[in-house]
Amino acid sequence: MKRRQFLQNTIPAAILPSLVDGFSVKVLGDNPIMAALLNTYVDALPKLIDKKSGKIHTSLDQAWVSTGRLSSRNPNLQNIPIRDERGKEIRKAFIPSGGNHILLSADYSQIELRLMAHLSEDENMIDAFAHNADIHLSTAAKIFKLPENEVTPAMRSKAKTANFGIIYGISSFGLSQRLNISRTEAAALIQGYFSSFPGVKLYMENAVRKAKEKGFVETIMGRRRFLPDIHSANAIVRGVAERNAINAPLQGSAADIIKLAMVNLQKKLQDNYKSYLILQVHDELILNVDKDEIENIRNIVRSEMEHVMKLRVPLVVDIGVGNNWLEAH
């Protein structure tokens, strides 16, 4: 795909490019545990350490991703490994810069599902978040019609997969593949989901209808995604557009929210603190924090991120600190 530009952004984000001041990196050298595949990181990253700063600097594109997210390249610092045990060694190599500093990571908890609760106004989902419930557990209890203490880990896991699927615009076939169950079972699961969260079903139907009537869907701050394929005679092409209509307002509103929080946070920090933002990874902010400022910065970051917008459900941020990026997470 050719690189294109999407210029309908409405976020006052001109300040963002100056926020990224780069990571310091501890060179891994010939650490033997890396698999050949992780060449992308082990071989490539040390070569990209800037001679002057001693840091790795990425480029963030604000006008590329169709939903309004940022994208990161040369190198991509938004896909540094974390799940694989060996991959974690790579994440450990990202360390704070300057003496007396520490990395702080602050990430939004379940922001896209919270936005589904907000945008759909589904009472049951709003209620779950209002009570700070374990959302996958409470989803499982509802769709399997059991009290929470009778939900098995397998049921919770299915509900978790269903929750992800809902955000992406689920199909019974897709869900059955991921859960390794029959299509009939998957369809029953989805039906259980919709009867538990009727507002979510309405949200999905409305999103598709709006795309058909107006030609676009929009985020909480008004960024539009145009979906001409919604009228395609080809059912496959049309299906993609329909799922885009469902997903884009969720993913895009999350992007709006964190970008606005970044701008507000930067205004609070600049000229007042030694700590500063170094990266954003979609629902997470990473800061290089002066140790003397840790408690202040924690409070400011949490406050700016959680109170950036008032939604029908609370926004919750998890914060960690550490001597490397893995430890901070």
Added chain:
DNA sequence: CGTGTCACG
């Protein structure tokens, strides 16, 4: 230069 496979949210 396209395809497949990996990494992340």
Added chain:
DNA sequence: ACGTACGTGACACGT
């Protein structure tokens, strides 16, 4: 009957 979850970037490999 169709094919099947959203958004990205980097690398290896075949053409």
